Amino acid sequence: MAAAKNFASVKLPESLVQQARDAAQPLRRSAAGQIEYWATLGRVVEHSGLTVQEARDAIENYETATREAREARIRAEAVTLDAVPDSLEHVKRRVLAASADGSLQAHIRSIVADNHQKAELRKVA
Numbered sequence: 001m002a003a004a005k006n007f008a009s010v011k012l013p014e015s016l017v018q019q020a021r022d023a024a025q026p027l028r029r030s031a032a033g034q035i036e037y038w039a040t041l042g043r044v045v046e047h048s049g050l051t052v053q054e055a056r057d058a059i060e061n062y063e064t065a066t067r068e069a070r071e072a073r074i075r076a077e078a079v080t081l082d083a084v085p086d087s088l089e090h091v092k093r094r095v096l097a098a099s100a101d102g103s104l105q106a107h108i109r110s111i112v113a114d115n116h117q118k119a120e121l122r123k124v125a
Contacts (some may be wrong), residue, residue, distance in 0.1 A: 019066075 017031055025032035045055055098104035 022070075 016035075020031040020034040020038070024031055027034070029037065050058075072099070095104065098107070
């Protein structure tokens with residue numbers, strides 16, 4: 001039986017973990033595997049002789065290209081969703097957006113409060 005690897009937990013920004021998930025998916029890696037891969041590449045780059053400025057420029061160009069590709073994908077998805085407003089995906093995105101900004105919870109609380117008030121009025125009548 002192979003020896004177990006030792007692992008350590010670290011806190012990473014959620015945005016980095018999400019980028020790792022996005023990058024890992026087409027390569028069939030886990031997010032942790034993708035981050036390990038990036039760390040290995042970082043070590044290689046450090047020992048490659050690139051200047052700090054060259055490495056920064058390369059990273060900036062990569063991040064810009066990644067951001068632009070992600071924004072283009074989001075715009076394309078939005079156009080698709082607008083073309084079919086009643087699609088399940090459109091409804092799902094609206095619910096998730098309402099949940100994220102708190103309006104869904106506020107609306108549910110309002111409905112529950114209204115129902116409680118109606119129930120109390122029925123008890124009195």
